[in-house]
Amino acid sequence: MNDILTAENVSRRFSPHVTLGDRIAGLFGAKLDRRPVMAVTDVTLSVQRGATLGLVGESGCGKSTLGRMLAGILEPSEGMTRLNGAAPMQAGRKTTTRIQTVFQDPFASLNPRRRVGDTITEGPITHGLITRSAADSFAAVWLTKVGLDPAYVSRFPHQFSGGQRQRIAIARALAMQPEVLICDEPVASLDVSIQAQILNLFLDLRREFGLTTIFISHDLSVVRHVSDRVAVMYLGRIVEIADANSLYSMPQHPYTQALLDSIPKLSIDGNIGVTFQPIRGELPSPLSPPSGCAFHPRCARATELCRGERPRLKANGMNGLVACHFG
């Protein structure tokens, strides 16, 4: 098997934290909402060594929660994730350094009081990859690799722009020599011109280190650009997973189709001022997901069957899986 990272029937439930104040309020008759939220439900997937899987979906679809479970920093409520066949997490603690993560906001993910050199070398020193005496030259090498001046090792994060900070976050993750890199919206907070620079850097480094990556984003065009396979999530479940090319050219699930139709397109060759084909309605609350297929209240093709029975993910005959009664 060439699958390096797998998830088997993973689910993640978040129960509301009931404080003492809530309980007292409850005694006086206040309504307490103790319904748990299913952020991710029954997701099974595998990623081949060296491949990039894109995870797309709108807010609240569970893509970040799934990413955190794959990264081994959040424990699944049910099911398990595996890296090379072994659990990346035991008893609530991450047990591997072979998976690293790059987060969305480089302003929040870097410690403002540490010099960036220390930020990059902390992990490798702790895990014995380098010695303390080699730290400075190690940090300088990594800054160079991500396109920054090696003289910046003793600077603080506030002395860098957003794009430069994201480069530092990438250097910190890769300095641990991971096999798998999980990127959670790594370019969402960057300007277009800087986004292009970071995506190019990402493509270069992925090739150089033979990384397996999970790329989480709400931006479908960014995901298409970097991914081999793409999984579309809706209300905690994968509704479609397929090769990037076929998913974008022949989307099978009505939600995938609608999502692709919703993106404003840069219509250089004619069709300027195209009208949108918006999806009707709103995202339902994950507290009370619709019966049957979760997308049925917004789907133009929904029937009685869709309202009553949840479609299972099944092969669509094109090397992909789709969860639709009509897919």
Place this chain on the structure above:
Amino acid sequence: MKPALLQVRDLCTHFETRTGTIKAVDGVSFTLERGEILGLVGESGSGKSVTGFSLIGLLDPPGRISGGSITFQGQELVGLPQADMRKLRGKRIAMIFQDPAATLNPVLTIGQQMMMAVQAHGGMGQGAALALAERSLTRVGIPDAATRLKAYPHEFSGGMRQRVAIAIALLHGPELIIADEPTTALDVSIQAQILAEMKTLSQESGTALIWISHDLAIVSSLADRVIVLYLGRVMEFGLVADVLRAPLHPYTRGLLDSLPAMADPGQKLRQIPGSTPSPLHVPPGCPFAPRCGHADDRCRSDPPPVGDHLHGAFCHYPLAGST
């Protein structure tokens, strides 16, 4: 001939700070006709939002308009007393902001807030004002408007809150709406709904719209004309179709090439080198020169002239213009 709805000439908005003067908007000019949709596009720090705030007189100190003129239906807005500006704002010029969670008052019902907006411009009784609020909510696609008027902002989703903000902007049937990234905080499916509705509203009511966005794709599908800003200066302007199909300015070209949609999947994107300089140290000459592949000494010293009047670029060496 009737004067243009809005004429902005050489607008300069500067912020005096302890470390120096930030020229957030530096010599921006454009005109806007009735019912027209104008896209203001730029990256962070380009001055697109400050331009919007300058037009509606909502600049916070130390920001102030230090030069130029804004003529709205023949009336000069620069230097207009606050009291007169207040009569215009919300009635004839309205604004929609990026974050609907921050623009609505969380402790007042939607109805109360809409009533305040109606009665701020006087002359309407309670009943008539409520009826107007209800009609406005219905117009932006909020079902069961009469009941929803009694709800608080937290009872609405992000998309619905932005609809409420749009409904408030529409209350007095303004001639101009300034929309500052109103869909940035929304999911794509909701964004598509709002864009489609704004387009219809603008067509039906003849309201002119200034749409501020960092996203060229949104502007291309919504606007008639576009202005590309960089470091407070206009780089390029023209009809959306002209600017996107045949950009004249290397910066516009670079922005388009940076989009993943413009490259084959997995291939390197053509990136703009470097990053936006600090607004405290705007390069002399063309502000884009340090990042531009076509720049020479002239670009680094002389501010570039403007080209053609319908579609032009502030560039010494405009591109031949093909995609």
